[in-house]
Amino acid sequence: LVVKNREGKLERTQDLAGFPVIAPTGEKVVLGSLADITLEEGPTQINHIDSQRAITIMVIPPREIALETAMDMVIEKVVGPIKESGLLSNLYSIKLGGTADDLTRTRKALMWNFILAIAISYLLMSALFENFFYPFIIMFSVPLAAAGGFVGLFLVNLFIAYQPLDILTMLGFVILVGIVVNNAILIVHQSLNNIRDQNMVPRSAIAESVRTRIRPIYMSTITTVCAMLPLVLFPGAGSEFYRGLGSVVVGGLLISTVFTIFLIPALLSLTFDAASVLKRFFKPAKS
Structure with a gap:
């Protein structure tokens, strides 16, 4: 004016x-x-978002800081202290928008994608085995892989460099769902083949399947781990973006492979034993 x-x-x-x-x-x-x-002093213009007065503060993090890390820093050092101080009344609120809002939506979508990947893997294995219980045994390798992924991420943060749980790191857990079930599939499938084709008793069939499949299991795991280790150990352009994904995949594969060799055969043996007990229990009595 x-x-x-x-x-x-x-x-x-x-x-x-x-x-x-x-x-x-x-x-x-x-x-x-x-x-x-x-x-x-006063604002040169009054902005509105959703018919409410709004003040926009733009934050551009440095190139070497990931967006997720910058969001955590803003929430921890700016938004959190303001809310805890009580300076904001009920008439005011703080909202992270822009690229940060898109990132939050992507995180939520990725969590649902992880659940969807588990469901699709289970249904595909159910169609492969023509049974709903054997895939359930195989899916026990997924929690082991998830635990190994968190262990790998923790070790990277402890010994190499700080790595947040960003989008690419979360993507590593989705990748693990499709990788770690392969080892359990080999053991279960070979055990069923031994029982069906060679008329072996369940425990002998399981032991033989582990003996014959342990070599390809370890070979595939070692090749995958060796291929992912450069992303975790060696610095370079873009390494900070993919280090989290590599640490999750490497940690999940190692932990899952070690425990799958023991857990899946044990669960499969218990399943066959329970099935035989139920079969004898419900077997009709001869007159």
Whole structure:
């Protein structure tokens, strides 16, 4: 707003005091008699978001800091202290928007994708084995892989560099779902083949399947781990983005492979024993 008089633009703040104003009674008075004129700072425009007044503060993190890390720093050092201090009343709120809002939605979608990956893997294995219980045994390798992924991420943060649980790191858990079940599938599938084709008793069939499949299991695991280790150990351009994914995959594969060799055969043996007991229990009595 530019105020002018007949002689030209007003140059000083004090000049506004002599600015004539027509009162409701029709009398001409000067502005200085109606208000105190002071020089203060204020917004040049009033912005609204969803019909509410809003003030936007743009934060651009340095290139070497991941967006997830920058969000955590803003929440921990800015938003958190403001809310804890009680300076914000119920009339005010703080919301992270822009790219940060998109990142939050992506995180939530990725969590649902992890659950969807588990469900799809289970249904595919159910179709492969034509049974709903054997895939359930195989899926026990997924929690082991998830625990190994967190262990790998913890060790990277402890010995190499700080790595947040960002989008690419979370993607590593989704990848693990499709990788770690392969070892359990080999053991269960070979055990069923031994029982069906060679008429072996369940425990002998399971032991033989582990003996014959342990070599390809360890070979595939070692090759995958060796391929992912450079992402975890060696620095370079973009290594900070993929280090989390590599640590999750490596840790999940190692832990899952070690425990799958013992857990899956044990669960499979218990399943066959329980099935035989139930079969004898429900077997009709001969007259």
